[in-house]
Amino acid sequence: MDLLFDSVQSALLLFMAFDAELIEIVIVSLKVSFAATLIASILGIPGGFIIAYSIFPGKRLVLTCLNTLLALPTVVIGLLVYSFISRRGILGPLELLYTQKAIVIGQVILIIPVIMTLTIAAISRIDKRYRMTALTLGASRTQMALVILKEARYGILAAVIAAFGRVIAEVGISMMLGGNAKGFTRTMTTAMALEYDKGEFVLAVALGITLMTFAFGINMLFHLLQGRTGNDAV
Amino acid sequence: MLYRLENLKRWHGTRTVLNIDKLEIGPNRIYTLIGPNGAGKTSLLKILAFLDKPSSGSLQFLEKKVLFEEKQLYALRRQVVLLDQNPIMFTGSVWKNVEFGLRVRKVPSKACRERVEEALELVGMESFADYNALGLSGGETKRVALARALVLEPKVLLCDEPTANVDNENQEIILKIIKRINHERKGSIIFSTHYLSQGQRLADHTLLLQNGALSDMASENIHRVTVLDRQEDGCLCQLTGQLFLKFPLQFFPDSVKVAKLYIDPTCIVLNPKATNPAEGNLLSGHITDLSQDSGQIRVIIDVGVKLAVVLSVEQYRLEKPGIGDKAPIFIPHSGTRCTRIGHLNSDQSV
Numbered sequence: 001m002d003l004l005f006d007s008v009q010s011a012l013l014l015f016m017a018f019d020a021e022l023i024e025i026v027i028v029s030l031k032v033s034f035a036a037t038l039i040a041s042i043l044g045i046p047g048g049f050i051i052a053y054s055i056f057p058g059k060r061l062v063l064t065c066l067n068t069l070l071a072l073p074t075v076v077i078g079l080l081v082y083s084f085i086s087r088r089g090i091l092g093p094l095e096l097l098y099t100q101k102a103i104v105i106g107q108v109i110l111i112i113p114v115i116m117t118l119t120i121a122a123i124s125r126i127d128k129r130y131r132m133t134a135l136t137l138g139a140s141r142t143q144m145a146l147v148i149l150k151e152a153r154y155g156i157l158a159a160v161i162a163a164f165g166r167v168i169a170e171v172g173i174s175m176m177l178g179g180n181a182k183g184f185t186r187t188m189t190t191a192m193a194l195e196y197d198k199g200e201f202v203l204a205v206a207l208g209i210t211l212m213t214f215a216f217g218i219n220m221l222f223h224l225l226q227g228r229t230g231n232d233a234v
Numbered sequence: 235m236l237y238r239l240e241n242l243k244r245w246h247g248t249r250t251v252l253n254i255d256k257l258e259i260g261p262n263r264i265y266t267l268i269g270p271n272g273a274g275k276t277s278l279l280k281i282l283a284f285l286d287k288p289s290s291g292s293l294q295f296l297e298k299k300v301l302f303e304e305k306q307l308y309a310l311r312r313q314v315v316l317l318d319q320n321p322i323m324f325t326g327s328v329w330k331n332v333e334f335g336l337r338v339r340k341v342p343s344k345a346c347r348e349r350v351e352e353a354l355e356l357v358g359m360e361s362f363a364d365y366n367a368l369g370l371s372g373g374e375t376k377r378v379a380l381a382r383a384l385v386l387e388p389k390v391l392l393c394d395e396p397t398a399n400v401d402n403e404n405q406e407i408i409l410k411i412i413k414r415i416n417h418e419r420k421g422s423i424i425f426s427t428h429y430l431s432q433g434q435r436l437a438d439h440t441l442l443l444q445n446g447a448l449s450d451m452a453s454e455n456i457h458r459v460t461v462l463d464r465q466e467d468g469c470l471c472q473l474t475g476q477l478f479l480k481f482p483l484q485f486f487p488d489s490v491k492v493a494k495l496y497i498d499p500t501c502i503v504l505n506p507k508a509t510n511p512a513e514g515n516l517l518s519g520h521i522t523d524l525s526q527d528s529g530q531i532r533v534i535i536d537v538g539v540k541l542a543v544v545l546s547v548e549q550y551r552l553e554k555p556g557i558g559d560k561a562p563i564f565i566p567h568s569g570t571r572c573t574r575i576g577h578l579n580s581d582q583s584v
Contacts, residue, residue: 127322129318129320129321129322130322130324132280132285132316132318133318133321133322133324134334135285135311136283136285136311136314136315136316136383137315137334137335137338137382137383137386138311138312138335138338138339138386139334139338140308140338141304143338147324150324150325151324151325
């Protein structure tokens with residue numbers, strides 16, 4: 001109990017003191033996580049929509065592959081991306097290794113399957129009559145897609161939130177591709193791993209509490225938004 | 235000609251849901267599609283609305299062949315609107331729903347506002363403009379869906395059972411609007427219904443669908459019959475319920491045990507004077523309902539099952555049937571047809 005109590009106290013003290021190092025770590029974490037989530041959403045939501053609404057041979061296989069990719073370990077992604085962006089890799093000249101961009105690339109690969117599968121599930125749950133109604137009222141394919149996306153927005157938003165939660169909490173990719181360089185690629189999770197290695201458990205748990213606070217804040221924001229628009233949606 | 239269908243078929247897997255040899259639908263008329271559940275009404279309406287593709291055969295719209303290519307369909311769909319049997323509202327207000335079709339057509343705001351107001355007024359939903367569309371009752375949803383379709387002033391309005399699952403008040407409102415739209419805007423309306431009387435009251439033309447095929451049989455007075463016994467002088471059959479009838483042997487080939495029996499309501503004789511048992515079945519029942527339809531009187535007689543009998547006004551004046559009266563009826567074999575269950579074409583009648 002002492003460890004937990006000391007950690008909460010330590011976290012509060014760090015917050016109140018506006019500890020520069022903590023703020024820097026939080027900013028790096030949020031920056032890479034938001035960037036990865038944004039890119040993965042731009043690619044994953046339309047991708048999920050197309051798969052959900054198309055009929056093509058091998059669709060089941062694609063869905064099975066996407067579901068399998070949900071279990072892809074971060075270390076495997078780290079190794080894969082490393083092989084491309086290391087000095088000897090084909091993208092070596094771009095000098096991406098140990099940069100925030102490298103972390104973002106790895107994290108995008110990690111969460112695209114999450115966003116796609118949850119988008120497919122959200123779209124599949126939408127009543128087929130929406131499609132028919134939009135088309136018979138003269139909507140083009142794109143306008144019809146926008147209607148479906150609007151109706152599935154909470155499910156899609158939940159997919160994005162889940163993906164954000166996955167990237168902000170992951171450590172493997174950030175460590176392997178970012179290198180945990182202080183002030184550049186040190187994220188909350190890599191900092192926690194480092195503090196743990198150093199035996200600084202209180203600081204590690206304090207960082208964990210900070211991470212959970214952010215995750216809680218984002219989820220609260222989502223639920224508030226859903227509640228406000230869901231109750232009296234006009 | 236508005237639509238021309240030739241050898242049009244639609245099947246799902248091994249099941250044929252639509253099989254139309256030839257059908258022509260003229261402009262500026264009200265057509266009604268009548269048939270029981272599973273007759274193919276919705277499948278036909280979806281094809282006429284260019285929302286579904288026939289499996290084979292050809293469809294022409296305004297004398298042009300429909301190729302079911304995306305670009306052509308997009309242009310065609312802007313002339314035809316299908317009102318679903320259970321319409322669904324988009325998230326948002328009633329107003330947003332009604333203006334949807336105009337928005338996608340990029341109609342200027344001022345014209346859009348005027349047309350939405352007019353459409354909502356037409357269906358009597360103007361006071362609901364700012365309501366959440368998802369909070370409407372079934373009847374109100376149907377009326378808003380009708381406004382959402384009418385605001386587009388389509389060449390053809392297709393309505394899939396527009397009065398199903400709504401109360402009598404909303405049914406009357408919807409039917410009146412359909413009639414008024416056809417009268418004022420000269421648009422074509424094709425609507426499906428289970429109810430023969432409703433369809434015939436409103437429509438200029440009636441199309442009867444049975445098992446996916448156009449039929450000359452009305453959807454009433456159709457009953458399932460089971461062949462109980464074969465004797466030299468005929469087959470003893472049992473209708474749904476406890477009604478037993480005798481038919482000539484040629485009505486049912488040896489292999490047929492169960493069939494659909496159609497009794498033409500215009501052929502049934504009420505209060506027959508003299509009957510020959512070899513020419514039909516004499517039954518007795520009670521009159522349960524009387525109504526007037528397009529200059530004819532429909533009498534519903536409960537003889538174990540409810541049978542409709544259609545009389546001319548002259549016959550009605552002569553017989554003066556009243557509700558609750560005991561009424562003997564004669565069903566001549568000449569006004570009776572049997573069809574094998576599951577078969578599509580009338581040429582497969584037995």
